[in-house]
Every structure is written in C-alpha cells, then in structure tokens.
Amino acid sequence: MEVLELLSELVSFETVNDPARGIKPSKDCPRFIMDRLSEWGIESRLLERDGYYAVYGEIGEGKPRLLFMAHFDVVPVNPAEWETDPFRLTVEGNRAYGRGSADDKGNVASIMLALRELSRERLNGKVLFAFTGDEEIGGRMAMHIAEKLSKEGKLPEYMINADGIGMVPIIRRRKGFGVMLRIPSERVRVKGRLREKTFRISTPVVETRHAAYFLPGVDTHPMIAASHFLRSRNALAVSLEGSFLKGNVVPGEVRLKYIEPGEGGDVEVDLGLTRLLKAIVPLVRAPIKTERYSDYGVSITPNLYTLEGGEHVLRIDVRAMSRSKEDIERAMREVVEFNLPGAELTVMTNEKAGYLFTQPGERIVRVMLEVLEGEGERAEPIEGPGAADSRFFTPYGVRAIDFGPRGGNIHGPNEYVEVDSLEKMPRIYKGVALRLLGG
Structure with a gap:
C-alpha cells in the first residue's frame, strides 16, 4: 500500500520537538517531503523561522480556494513504555504503530499523495499546501503562513487542517x-x-x-x-x-x-x-x-x-x-x-490564535460528509479535544475543518493508525478538493 510505505519513511525521521531539552526537528524530514513532491512534478519551498521548518507550495492557477495543512513534528517518547520501536513503523493486523503515525505523519503522507493526483487535474483555482515542523510547540510556522497569505491577499476560502482523528470532520476546538x-x-x-x-x-x-x-x-x-x-x-x-x-x-x-x-x-x-x-x-x-x-x-x-x-x-x-x-x-x-x-x-498564549468554531451547515463540512459517505464512512461533525493550527486561520474568516484517520494513543506509548482508514485518506482529500473547487 503506497500510503503505508510513505508513512513508514516519514516515521523513520526522528522529528521530536522538545524545547526543554533543546531538541527540534532537523531539515531532513522537510527536505524528504520536498524531494518526493519534486519527483512528482510539484514544486515547493522550504520556510524557516527560529530554526524550525515548513514546506509550502501551490498547485493550480487562479484564486486560492483551498489550503491543506499537516505537521511532521512529534512529541517526545519514553522508549521504555513502547512495545515496538517508536521510529520504525510496525504493522500488526489493522494497526500501524509508530510515533507520529496518527499525529500527524499519516496525514502528511495522505496529503502528499492527494496532491500528486490533484496536480494531474485541471483545477478551478489554486490548492495551497503546507507541512509544518512546530505544531507540537505552538505552531508559529502556521501563524507565519497565515500572516503571509493575508498580506499577499492569498488567503483561501477553505482549509482542511489534517490534524484530526477518527474519520470525522472536527468543527470545534478549544484554544x-x-x-x-x-x-x-x-x-x-x-x-x-x-x-x-x-x-x-x-x-x-x-x-x-x-x-x-x-x-x-x-x-x-x-x-x-x-x-x-x-x-x-x-x-x-x-x-x-x-x-x-x-x-x-x-x-x-x-x-x-x-x-x-x-x-x-x-x-x-x-x-x-x-x-x-x-x-x-x-x-x-x-x-x-x-x-x-x-x-x-x-x-x-x-x-x-x-x-x-x-x-x-x-x-x-x-x-x-x-x-x-x-x-x-x-x-x-x-x-x-x-x-x-x-x-x-x-x-x-499566542494572542494571534483563535479557536476553531465552524457551523455544521458550512459547505466544507457538507462536502466532507458527502465524500466520506462515498467511501462507506458515515459520520457527523464533532468537537475535537485538542487545539490545532486551524486556529491561526479562522480569525481571518477562513472556513476550516480538522480531519484525520482512525487511530489511538496520541502523545502516548504505542501510538497507532488504523490501516484500513489510512488507505482511504488520499482519495478522501482528493475528492473533497475537487468538489470544493467545482463551484
């Protein structure tokens, strides 16, 4: 399975963010993302602020319509609590174990593959994408990207912040x-x-x-x-x-x-x-x-x-x-x-951040539910417990949802993503993008 193979490569990068111990992700993972996208004919660039990195790019022409965002940094691990190597993806049945498998490299892999397919389509507007390396310590790269797009007049109508879980659209999240x-x-x-x-x-x-x-x-x-x-x-x-x-x-x-x-x-x-x-x-x-x-x-x-x-x-x-x-x-x-x-x-707190509060009747929510139903997934919009980088875009009026595959043990030992849900993710992201850009 292509998405699982890509996730395995991403998990192997130890992108731990732990400022208390002076540990931050290196350039290796974002460069890998850029190189793989380049192999598929998708250009991107590396952004840097205070030693943290992000990959940013655009596909399509015209008005910015949709932004995909996910993060490749992960929280620290206590190896003694793990039953597998946290930085080596281990598949057992329907679960793929590894640090970042659910939060959030499964989403990074899924968006990358969706972008490859979307780049081959004739799009009615631009699809923007960003993979950030500091979400786990506050998300200043996401804040920087939101400010930059606002100054350039390039804020999208919609945002899918691929930092959710459970195969359900998350429409509310606290600050x-x-x-x-x-x-x-x-x-x-x-x-x-x-x-x-x-x-x-x-x-x-x-x-x-x-x-x-x-x-x-x-x-x-x-x-x-x-x-x-x-x-x-x-x-x-x-x-x-x-x-x-x-x-x-x-x-x-x-x-x-x-x-x-x-x-x-x-x-x-x-x-x-x-x-x-x-x-x-x-x-x-x-x-x-x-x-x-x-x-x-x-x-x-x-x-x-x-x-x-x-x-x-x-x-x-x-x-x-x-x-x-x-x-x-x-x-x-x-x-x-x-x-x-x-x-x-x-x-x-970050004074420029808000919270996610999207009404369930918004088009992006309805489209996501329609695409999920086509994949055999029945879902209702929910509130997610944690904060996410969508909070930097909602104050500008961007209509956003958070989303991700099923999994568990986020931030804990033996973190995992469910393989059958991960397999659907690239198709879901592609399908939502095409429907949103259709009108």
Whole structure:
C-alpha cells in the first residue's frame, strides 16, 4: 500500500520537538517531503523561522480556494513504555504503530499523495499546501503562513487542517493556554518516617497521554492524585519525581516522597513543594469564563514539574473556548492568592490564535460528509479535544475543518493508525478538493 510505505519513511525521521531539552526537528524530514513532491512534478519551498521548518507550495492557477495543512513534528517518547520501536513503523493486523503515525505523519503522507493526483487535474483555482515542523510547540510556522497569505491577499476560502482523528470532520476546538507557577523551595527538618508512594495514570476508555483528551471523572491524573493524597492527610512532601515529558503530555507516573510527622528520625521536608502540590486540586477547578460552548468544557491539567535553581516550577495546560488571556489569568490568580501566596504566576498564549468554531451547515463540512459517505464512512461533525493550527486561520474568516484517520494513543506509548482508514485518506482529500473547487 503506497500510503503505508510513505508513512513508514516519514516515521523513520526522528522529528521530536522538545524545547526543554533543546531538541527540534532537523531539515531532513522537510527536505524528504520536498524531494518526493519534486519527483512528482510539484514544486515547493522550504520556510524557516527560529530554526524550525515548513514546506509550502501551490498547485493550480487562479484564486486560492483551498489550503491543506499537516505537521511532521512529534512529541517526545519514553522508549521504555513502547512495545515496538517508536521510529520504525510496525504493522500488526489493522494497526500501524509508530510515533507520529496518527499525529500527524499519516496525514502528511495522505496529503502528499492527494496532491500528486490533484496536480494531474485541471483545477478551478489554486490548492495551497503546507507541512509544518512546530505544531507540537505552538505552531508559529502556521501563524507565519497565515500572516503571509493575508498580506499577499492569498488567503483561501477553505482549509482542511489534517490534524484530526477518527474519520470525522472536527468543527470545534478549544484554544490552548500555558500557565506556569514558581514557588521557592523551603526546606526544614521534621521528625517522622520517610515514605514513598507512586501514582499512575489511568485512562480506561480512551488510551492517550494528550492533555486535551484527559477527561475528569473518567481518567486519573497522577499529579492530581498526588495532590489529593497530600490534602487528605497530615503529610509533608520531601521530593517529587516522574516521567515528565511536555507541558501538554500527561505524565505516566509520579513518585512522591513524604512523611507524616510523628515518631521517627529527622527528615528534611520541603514546605514550598508541599504547598504547591496541595494547591493542584483547587487549581484544576479554577472558575474560568468562556466565550462559547464546548463539549469538553474547560480542561486544566498539571503536566510538567521541575526544580530549577531552588524554585519549584509547575506547568499547567489549559484548554478553553476563549481567546482571553486575561480571563484565564484572573481565575487562576484568585486560586493562587488563596492557596499559594507569594507564588509567581505567568499565563502564556499566542494572542494571534483563535479557536476553531465552524457551523455544521458550512459547505466544507457538507462536502466532507458527502465524500466520506462515498467511501462507506458515515459520520457527523464533532468537537475535537485538542487545539490545532486551524486556529491561526479562522480569525481571518477562513472556513476550516480538522480531519484525520482512525487511530489511538496520541502523545502516548504505542501510538497507532488504523490501516484500513489510512488507505482511504488520499482519495478522501482528493475528492473533497475537487468538489470544493467545482463551484
């Protein structure tokens, strides 16, 4: 199967994005994409900003009608949690395992093959395409492309952001915010017995580590569990370790060393860490105001903890149908002032990004559903949990959907794409493009 062969080549590039460890994708993968497209007679160019790359190109003539976008960067891996080599596509039955197989190299491969077929058609307008290398850390390349197209008067009518999953058109997605808390370490000696407890993630329905997919009431977050544990007893934290990967990746486990004061030896505890961990429960329930309805409401997950120069640093991922950094900060600060007086609070977001909110009656949605039905896929438009690069284009009035094949374990171990759905993807993308450009 051609799309599977192309995906196998893409997965072999270790395009991990991990700024905390100074790791970013090299030029190798985007150059491979450009070279393969060139072999098919499709010209493209390499864009670069701050050491991150994107491939951009156009096919057809006339007015820009449709933009395809997907990303080739991936989140970090913990190889110990994988049953296969994460950078070698492994097919077992109907599943193809590998980092990026579902998020998002399966889509990259599918769009590339769709572009090859579209380049042989007589198109009524231009089809634009972009493959970016920094979606997993905020998508500034997508923002740059949106700004560039706007200045040049080349914004398309429609966008298919191929960064979805499930073979369903995603018409709503929340905006992401990053919250960082800093509090000084405060070490004192207390009598008691040193103990240790491990808290592990549990996702019994949808196996994933992606913070946006975490569903309170169903899933168990190790950091929230550790916070509830400390709050439920007279315990003081000594240290915290865990499998921390990224701000929007839920850690697989955390290991808390603590004491319950009483008889025993002198143990050095950290009052600063204790207060920080105990504050997590109220922090994840901060009363954040939103602008629009969301199936998922507001998600607040504490995913990354570090000890930096005598300060405890906690990074929290926030997802909300809101563009207001001020609303997020106001709600979080109220909780911090009550539970962590003196802590430093910083809220980060891309002010130029919005959220995806496309009405189900839009032509691009109807066309996608028609094409899917022709492929034997019955679907209804849905809201997706995570944010995506379409949020940089919707503020300009571009009508967008996110889409992708069926798969699972996004951002987690043993990520996979379902082979039978992947096989249909190039035909689906080609079919939607031809129908949208037909009138």
